[in-house]
Amino acid sequence: MTTLMAALVVGAILFGIGLYGALSQTNLVMIMMGVELMLGAAMVNLVAFWRFLHPEIYAGQMFVLIVMTVMALEMAVGFAIATGRFRAKGSVEMEEAGDLRG
Amino acid sequence: MSASEIFQPFFVGIFGLAAIWFGVVVFRTSSMVRSALALLFSMTAIGAMFLAMEAEFLGVLQIMMMATEMAIMAIFMVMYMMDPGGMEGMDMTHQKYASIFAGILATLGILAVVFLVEWGPVAEAAHPEEQTRMLGIEIMERSMLIFETAGVTILTAMIAATAIAIERRKS
Amino acid sequence: MTAAISILALLAGAYLVAVLEGWVSMGRMSITGPLASGAAMLGRESFVPKRRDRVFFEVAPPLLLVSALLAAAVLPLSPGLIVADLATGALFVNAALAYVMVALLMAGWAPNGAYAMVGGFRFLGQLVAYSMLIVMPITAVAMRAESLVTTEVVESQAALPNAIYQPIGFVLFLLAGMAVCFLPPFDLPTAPGELAGGVEAEYTGWRLAVFRLARLVLVVTVAAAVSVFYLGGWLGPVFPPWAWSAAKTLAVAALMLLAGRHVPRLRETHVLEWGWKVGIPLALLNIFVVGVMILVVG
Structure with missing residues (x-):
């Protein structure tokens, strides 16, 4: 059981770092990096659960594939918003993005 | 106790420490390219953890996908940051203490769950080749609709991203 | 033992490719030429x-070498002679080659010089164009072999090699391979x-030697793939x-070196356009x- 614990602890710490990054950074691209780190932590947990609890159910691996897709999509849409924002305002600092409130 | 049972926690731990270390570097360095590549190496270490946990296909896929993803991240950071080289030492954080508190709280919460739950016995994983075959069958049979949905979602996101990012035409 | 033989074979191949490249670009064959210029x-x-980025500056040339060596590790030279017979070998080649771009991006960013950075970012644009053309032909190859294991991919071609079975994939993969090892006409970085050497511009001495060696090993690896x-x-x-493996690999390497010699260098916008609209x-x-x-x- 030690390996499962080790993997879960790594996942927990990575999630904490990612959460800190996503909350503390002011730049959109850096916030996205925090989110990526949190998704990476989720993937570590998913693979650990698949391997050590139910290695015969391949829907577990499937779930990891979907999370990888989500990471790519998050990047694509996030960078599109960054590009649009940079074109309009000349910066992607989220402190200055109060006008998005509507 | 076989050799793999001894080495598996060791390698998972080593690559896990590497992932955490690079994850910390992401938010510690002020050079944006370093930050993006630190995230890449954190993700690569996660892929190596997958390999150590005998999920070979996922590990290799993770290592492959992240290289491209994070390099593209690096170029966007250089494009959109005031000071991508980190030469001036700008501070780009806000609500620092609240964020640290939230991060530590989340970590402790998850750790509590990890150590309080009784996890039950470890099962044996299939051989890598068998795994790849079974994953393919899973995708083509039971999870086919989910996989198709993922494909359609990618298409939607591509169109949405292009629509947002494209320059407005002067009418 | 297997690893030692493979690395020696790879280095010998790299030397022959260096001789060939000298012959192709200079017009005269010199057997000892690469040795002299290396020394x-x-x-x-x-x-x-x-004002360089210390870590990246030191890491980039070895990383290029390591990624080429890792890709070579899953390619069989003969039935028993393969360093790592992975269950996902064909995918692993691709994963290792992705780090070529990471190394070049590092080498471009690290020296804090304009030419190097332009070269590194150009290669990133080139990657967006060619990377799908590596994955998709390999998918078709794996479909025929019904396996991602490289030895089984070879055995699936006993009746008919894939170059005849799927010529479109062969041509696309060859072109994408030339783009991976930034051979002309894809030598944008x-x-x-x-660009006064682009990503190589700020490297001198033994660091440049490692860089050049890594690039030669990369050519051999892609040719072997x-x-x-x-x-x-x-x-x-x-x-x-x-002998067959060596002959085929060298023939492909020679073809890759010769193919683009008399074609003008492609702009990265054109590489992207043709990669996505045609490739x-x-x-x-x-x-x-x-x-x-x-x-x-x-």
């Missing part, structure tokens, strides 16, 4: 730029005569398996045609 590079002082995926690897009559539809067509052929012919 000269090692003898020179290795200058370092003043180094761009001799235009083409030979394994499309030309039937070690399969062939009369001669021993390793990817053709690769999809290739996958479709191969699927139909597997169902009909078997």
Whole structure:
């Protein structure tokens, strides 16, 4: 059981770092990096659960594939918003993005 | 106790420490390219953890996908940051203490769950080749609709991203 | 033992490719030429730029070498001679080659110089163009072999090599392979005569020697990948398996070096345009045609 614990602890710490990054950074691209780190932590947990609890159910691996897709999509849409924002305002600092409130 | 049972926690731990270390570097360095590549190496270490946990296909896929993803991240950071080289030492954080508190709280919460739950016995994983075959069958049979949905979602996101990012035409 | 033999074979191949490249670009064959220029590079002082990114500057050339070596590790030279027979070998080649771009991006960013950075970012644009053209032809190859294991990919070509079975995939993979090892006309990151060496511009001495060696090993690796995926690897009559592997790999390397010599260098916008508007539809067509052929012919 030690390996499962080790993997879960790594996942927990990575999630904490990612959460800190996503909350503390002011730049959109850096916030996205925090989110990526949190998704990476989720993937570590998913693979650990698949391997050590139910290695015969391949829907577990499937779930990891979907999370990888989500990471790519998050990047694509996030960078599109960054590009649009940079074109309009000349910066992607989220402190200055109060006008998005509507 | 076989050799793999001894080495598996060791390698998972080593690559896990590497992932955490690079994850910390992401938010510690002020050079944006370093930050993006630190995230890449954190993700690569996660892929190596997958390999150590005998999920070979996922590990290799993770290592492959992240290289491209994070390099593209690096170029966007250089494009959109005031000071991508980190030469001036700008501070780009806000609500620092609240964020640290939230991060530590989340970590402790998850750790509590990890150590309080009784996890039950470890099962044996299939051989890598068998795994790849079974994953393919899973995708083509039971999870086919989910996989198709993922494909359609990618298409939607591509169109949405292009629509947002494209320059407005002067009418 | 296997690893030692493979690395020696790879280095020998790299030397032959260096001789060939000298012959192709200079017009005269010199057997000892690479040895002399290598020794000269090692003898020179290795200058370092003043405000560089220390870590990246040191890591980039070895990373390029390591990624080429890792990709070579899953390619079989003969039935038993393979360093790591992974269950996902064909995918692993691709994963290792992705780090070529990471190394070049690092090398471009680290020296804090304009030419190097332009070269590094150009290669990133080039990657967006060629990366799908590596994955998709490999998919069609794996479909025919019904496996991602490289040795099984070779054995699936006993009746007919993939170069004839799926010619579109072969041509696309060869072109994408030339783009991976930034050979002309895809030599945007180094761009001799235009960028003053591009990503190599700030490297001198032994660091440059490592860089050049890594690039030669990369050419051999990609040529070996083409030979394994499309030309039937070690399969062939009369001669021993390793001889066939070596001959096919060198022939592909020579073809890659010669092919782009008299073509003007492609701009990265054109590489992107043709990669996405022509290359990817053709690769999809290739996958479709191969699927139909597997169902009909078997």
